[in-house]
Amino acid sequence: MRIAVPNKGRLHDPTIALLERAGLHIENGADRKLYADTVDPDVTVLFARAADIPEYVADGAAAIGITGRDQVHESETDLVDLLDLDFGKCRLVLAAPEDGPIESVEALAGGTVATEFPNIAKQYFADKPVSPDIVEVSGATELTPHVDIADAIIDITSTGTTLKMNRLAIVDEVLSSSVHLYANPEVAEDPKVQQIATALESVLAADGKRYLMMNVPEGQLKEVEDVIPGMGGPTVMDIDGQDAVAVHVVVDEREVFETITRLKQAGASDILVTEIERLVE
Structure with a gap:
């Protein structure tokens, strides 16, 4: 399966970076090559002008393509818009x-x-x-x-x-x-296409999020839960041999500073903050 991506210009580097973050590492992709393999033996990258990508996808030369919404409208091709990749605005x-x-x-x-x-x-x-x-x-x-x-x-x-x-x-x-992920209508529901779309979406979902881990005395768990602004409820796990639990939660990066202060006041300790590479919702 081929993914058509911009071969140069302002959209090239962000596109390659997104594929790398999604786990589709590009191999033997030297400059001026038209094709490159990825770590997935079933996925190949086709480098093309951003303006040509809609036609390549519509004609079946590539199953999916990453290019600007303006280029697709200009080409007047009938493609399936799978995902807004939220760059190149x-x-x-x-x-x-x-x-x-x-x-x-x-x-x-x-x-x-x-x-x-x-x-x-x-x-x-x-x-x-x-x-x-x-x-x-x-x-x-x-x-x-x-x-x-x-x-x-x-x-x-x-x-x-x-x-x-x-x-x-x-x-x-x-x-x-902005830049979107597009698919040929005949393969839009293909499992591999959906797998790639999910991988890219998981990277976008992780942007601006942080993973918090902490220890909390059992008697103060309710107070800690009340101040956590996470996505849904936190994950709570028993700690062997202790009257405490481990609490894990995903929070917005903008809320980390204030949240840590409130968590400590509520009784949490050993708070660890890490980045998230991908988040499958």
Whole structure:
């Protein structure tokens, strides 16, 4: 089974890091190789341009793929969205010169919009009261309104800094995007596909969580349980030969500092805090 992943750019390193954390360690994946094995003999990684991954998955060249939601919408492929991987966040926005006449979508009547995402642009204007001409460009989209190629643009922004540098103001948000795990509809329910999705989801679920272990006198267990902000009830285990129990619980990282203070006040001791690599809920 093949997983298509971005071969370069801002999505490559976070994708590889996520696969590694999920246990799918990549082997013999030297630079410029198209394929690489993983520690799972049934799983191979296919390196491709992020924009090409939706088509590879739709055509069956890869069973699943990791790429941006914007790329899937632009490709207009029919894929199953298995999981939001919660990185690579950005927005596609409609923007125009900040000192120009385009301050609303309606002001684009009879105008022109430049973009690297012509299909998304057509989808966006399909339910708008105007139908501007769409000009496809392959780069430097932000410059087009300043050289009389277009009245406005539809382009990706993360922080808005590039738009401001080019004296462009956002008129409307077209699409919000992040990196997702997608599958070919014919194999979306395959056990191996579901296994990979579960592995990735377990890594995401563990982000921002910590595992707390402590010893608690039996007579003070209720007080300790009352201050634990964990996921469900804690795990309580007897300690041989002692009038105490071992308590284990998962808590939000942001609550650890305050929780430890309250646990000690309630009678807990020998408190140990560890990171969690994966959490299968």
